[in-house]
Amino acid sequence: MPGVYLIGAGPGAADLITVRGARILEQADVIFYDALIDMSMLAWCTSTKLVPVGKRCGAHSSSQRFINKQLVDAASKNLVVARLKGGDPLIFGRAQEEIDALEQAGVHYEIVPGITTALAASAQLKQPPTTRDLSRTLTLTTLPGRCAHPDHKTAIYYMARDQLTEVASTLLAQGYSGDTPVCLMESVSLPSERSFACTLDELHFGDVHHHFLDRQPVVVMVGEVYRKQLQLLRPLIQPQFDFEVLQAAS
Amino acid sequence: MPGVYLIGAGPGAADLITVRGARILEQADVIFYDALIDMSMLAWCTSTKLVPVGKRCGAHSSSQRFINKQLVDAASKNLVVARLKGGDPLIFGRAQEEIDALEQAGVHYEIVPGITTALAASAQLKQPPTTRDLSRTLTLTTLPGRCAHPDHKTAIYYMARDQLTEVASTLLAQGYSGDTPVCLMESVSLPSERSFACTLDELHFGDVHHHFLDRQPVVVMVGEVYRKQLQLLRPLIQPQFDFEVLQAAS
Numbered sequence: 345m346p347g348v349y350l351i352g353a354g355p356g357a358a359d360l361i362t363v364r365g366a367r368i369l370e371q372a373d374v375i376f377y378d379a380l381i382d383m384s385m386l387a388w389c390t391s392t393k394l395v396p397v398g399k400r401c402g403a404h405s406s407s408q409r410f411i412n413k414q415l416v417d418a419a420s421k422n423l424v425v426a427r428l429k430g431g432d433p434l435i436f437g438r439a440q441e442e443i444d445a446l447e448q449a450g451v452h453y454e455i456v457p458g459i460t461t462a463l464a465a466s467a468q469l470k471q472p473p474t475t476r477d478l479s480r481t482l483t484l485t486t487l488p489g490r491c492a493h494p495d496h497k498t499a500i501y502y503m504a505r506d507q508l509t510e511v512a513s514t515l516l517a518q519g520y521s522g523d524t525p526v527c528l529m530e531s532v533s534l535p536s537e538r539s540f541a542c543t544l545d546e547l548h549f550g551d552v553h554h555h556f557l558d559r560q561p562v563v564v565m566v567g568e569v570y571r572k573q574l575q576l577l578r579p580l581i582q583p584q585f586d587f588e589v590l591q592a593a594s
Numbered sequence: 595m596p597g598v599y600l601i602g603a604g605p606g607a608a609d610l611i612t613v614r615g616a617r618i619l620e621q622a623d624v625i626f627y628d629a630l631i632d633m634s635m636l637a638w639c640t641s642t643k644l645v646p647v648g649k650r651c652g653a654h655s656s657s658q659r660f661i662n663k664q665l666v667d668a669a670s671k672n673l674v675v676a677r678l679k680g681g682d683p684l685i686f687g688r689a690q691e692e693i694d695a696l697e698q699a700g701v702h703y704e705i706v707p708g709i710t711t712a713l714a715a716s717a718q719l720k721q722p723p724t725t726r727d728l729s730r731t732l733t734l735t736t737l738p739g740r741c742a743h744p745d746h747k748t749a750i751y752y753m754a755r756d757q758l759t760e761v762a763s764t765l766l767a768q769g770y771s772g773d774t775p776v777c778l779m780e781s782v783s784l785p786s787e788r789s790f791a792c793t794l795d796e797l798h799f800g801d802v803h804h805h806f807l808d809r810q811p812v813v814v815m816v817g818e819v820y821r822k823q824l825q826l827l828r829p830l831i832q833p834q835f836d837f838e839v840l841q842a843a844s
Contacts, residue, residue, distance in 0.1 A: 352713075354612070357614070358613075359612065359613040359614040359617065360612050360613070360614055360707065361612065361613055362604070362609065362610050362611065362612055362613070362709065363608075363609040363610070363611055363612070363613055363616050364607070364609040364610055366613050367609065432713050432716075432717075433717070434713065434716045434717060434721070434722040434723065435713065435716075435722075435723070435724070435732070436724060436730075437722070438726075439722055440722055440725050440726075443720060443722075453720075455716075455717040455718075455720055456717065457610065457709045457713040457714050457716070457717040458709075458713075459612065459707045459708075459709065460713060463602075463682050463684070463685065463707040463708075463710060464707050466682075466684045466685075466705075466707070467682075467683070467684060467705040467706065467707040468705075470693060470703075470705055471684070472683075472684040472685075472687070472689055472690055472693075473684065473685070474685070474686060474734075474736075475690050476688075476690075480686075480735060480736050480737045481733055481734070481735040481737060482685070482733070482734045482735070483731055483732070483733045483734075484724075484731070484732045484733075484734070485730060485731040485732070486724075486730050487730045487731060
């Protein structure tokens, strides 16, 4: 059916899109895709019209207003228009402005959910963010300052790569223990995925920003449920001992 | 690769499983599926060995321990074993016991995430649970008593059909306004899907449990972001006026 389909691409791996999403990509006349989308995802697209939009596409940044106009213009030509967004379109996906534009223009549109990063990261860790004994609430947020629960349950931060120290200091100020486990995962579900663990104190006092690659999304998971990962994952902060051994060997 | 695949089926509609999940179902030698799974999902399964497990399958209830044993036994025969669970396996999916059993048995296993109900319900409503102006945190929970944020952000309750009054009274006691919007959605993404809206006061004082069908999951979404839905959705509580009109007409 003609109209605009806001489709969640999932976390990155091409086969973590939904079957519905993949089918619409196959049938779409034109596809507008985010810069966050991994290129392997575009293998689903049989359309010859692939339009990159978003801030990371080459040198230019498409303004949101221009994206909105392109979606409405394409839909008004009776085309099947796919708008492919990373993760889930409605979980920190900034879909509201596009939805408003489509509603104002009276365009038929549908939303196809996608695997949001928190779910994919949990699957990769093989660690439920909630367990019956430790936490039965999960909070997803982009705001270091406003996330914590008084009862210290699991919190997952999106887009936090540049606010790691702030995430830690806020949680510590709110009463989280300094030894609360933290997992950090970069490029979830892609071949370049990397994961680390540390304590909240280490996240606070360590100089951790340089551990992560430019322009790759990082998800930060905090809570007692991740205690086992402190042993299983690579430590974010290398113990001083390792540095000394390396120095002695070089 | 032989082993056990814990696969999220998504909210119900067969095409809201991931491509990865659907492919594994096609290749699996044996599939253990939850009672919550919609039967249309099993069209993905080419295996002749389909094993219903879970509390809603006919008259009997498979105990968790027996499910664990079946998974390990099947994997030890070098089979590709799919364990299909509703929603996402790790979001209130009670996967921990199965994970523990597989790890103890040294069985190779992987987790394939699924669209959790909160994401699918948001897509159906066309309403992001977070927006930049109203809420930048989203809490998912099964516990009426421990969900609310001091700053009254969006909360989505799973498995709350039998605790609707408790959800409302707890939030009101924590300072949420009585006119906070609430959306309730039953059988998300299935043909039988139904959605309603009300205020927190109406959820508290109305006798609302009889509105929902037996054995169908209901998700409850609370927060200022849902104000528009008070106009758009069917009211959960019929205004008294309607009753009077109906009475006069009968």
